[in-house]
Amino acid sequence: MVTAAERTVRIMNVNGLHARPAAEVVKVASRFKSDITMVRDDLEVNAKSIMGVMMLAAEFGAELIVRASGPDAEEAVAAIAALIANKFGEKK
């Protein structure tokens, strides 16, 4: 069954969505079957692409929408939102 899910998240780590966190997002997103995108203003990118995620240039405080559609859409959005909320496991 194909479902769709969406959630708004805020980047909470000081350095923003730089290389390592972007790679973490891609790693987590790639575990799901659903199509997953991230949206900032009018830019929507594939969350399974490191180039795409980097292109968001999301700094500390930036607001993003995580969007998924597919068999595991709900779980995918939850997993990425949790990763961002936990500041990618970084200190501070």
Add this chain to the structure above:
Amino acid sequence: MSERHLRGIPASPGFVVGPVHVLRWEVPEVPQRVIADEEVEGEIQRFHAVLGKARGRLQAIRERAERQAGEEEAKIFDMQILLLQDAELIARVESLVRQNLSAETAFEVTMLEWRHHFTRHTSPMMRERVGDITDLQIRVLSLLLELPDHDPLDVPKGANAVLVTHDLTPSLTVQIDREAIGAIATDAGTRVSHVAILARSLGIPAVVGLKEATRRLHPGEMVILDGSAGTILEQPTLDEMREARERSSRAERFTQELLALKEEEPVTTDGVEITLRANVDIPEEADLAAASGAEGVGLMRTEFLVISRATMPDEDEQYRAYARVVQSFHGAPVVIRTYDIGGDKLPVGGHPHEANPFLGWRAIRMCLDEPQLFIVQLGALLRAAAHGDLRIMLPLVTSVDEVRAARALMNEAAADLARRGVPHRADVPLGVMVETPASALACDTFIGEAQFFSIGTNDLTQYTLAVDRGNVELADRFTPLHPAVLRLIARTVEVGAKNGIDVTVCGEMASQPVMALALLGLGVRCLSVAPRSVQLMKRLVRGISARKAADAAQGALGARTAYAAEEILRACLLDAFPRGAEIFDGLPT
């Protein structure tokens, strides 16, 4: 200067006579090529094979970098390895190949599209990634076009080659084979760029900022590179090559002679013990500094952690950098200076350009205004302090309030570490860098708050004489022997001695014999100099008497001009070293 000379910026001293190895690390020209429908599947397979090959190459380079330079340096390559596996990138190239473009044309078009997105961004985080895209473009296109592999790995050992390239990116720098490359020459770069600092710390002669070296110099031609003068000589005559080799071996002999002093103690002829420490710019220099015989580090700079980076280093990364240096010195003091940069150099936040940055929002001022950033550095320092005798030095302090505020943040960092159960030391000595007339004249106001003073002669001279030390027009007006500067140093030493506060000098002044003599004469008992100057200072200390130095310094203090002060000091030095040359020659530049 003849027409055979190329002039650049001296970045790391030394002479090298050797063949040019031009490293063209630039994106190759891609000939437009279309393919027939039946070739499409084969072309896609070829593209995937090349991606696999590029990944293998990158992984090998990464492992090598990790072995030679460490995990942090190796991480430079992670982004490129990830990009090679990017699903969007691969899908886009495949779709273009299906429209009958060759793999190299399709890849080129895709990279240009990405590059366009990235360069439009103003954030440094994105601009840093453009370098990764360029590296990747060069690697993949070279493989697709079957061009020769340009990596600097391929110079034969023993070649003593002069590596000529546009700019040394960190990813190229960590690949340099020291047994093959004798010197480095780049079109771009400044004295403080990453390549210059690394070349100095590795002891590889280097000239940067040559502008057109890659265009003018030809692979295989013999040149003489003079890292002290910042020049490259083309088509050298036999005489010129002989002379350069002689100078090179003279410098080598001088170094050997000084090395013989390694086991000797730095004691003056009348028995006054002097402490010699080393200045360290980057952690990689620590071993070199320890091998020089220095008794600890008098100044470890921390700017390398933040300059030219997209993100602030976290506590763990900083801790590893500091701990590495502390551990190299087995319990000897290691003085680490907190960030000494302007707000505009920070990777985070957009800070406005200042009309007068040297009098502006920088160093301790910036750190105290950005406590969330400063506290991470202080926490990392307290953690590293658990491994030895680490001391923290605050730059550009003008008032005791700043020391108190820094101590409060340090205590906060310690409490946070304790809460997290992270091993650290809470009672780390906190010192003041005396580098403004304000802190020198009012150094008595720091008593009871600062555990040590360290005089930074470069900035003290600049701020006292109102002479910009970077302005070549003013170069001969910039002198620490000006009576005003000497008196400020004398006052700081006197207040320190009276109150049992250690006073060190860690500026450039400490490593020039005439200046060092003045400092010893003024009562300074601890000097911190560049690692390669430690032995030279030891020779100086062992050849003079503290009493005579004090007499000369008194004379210099009473002189009316810097020139007169220098005459007095030079006479004293020549009296102690009648051969003159042995102390003046081979001076680090």
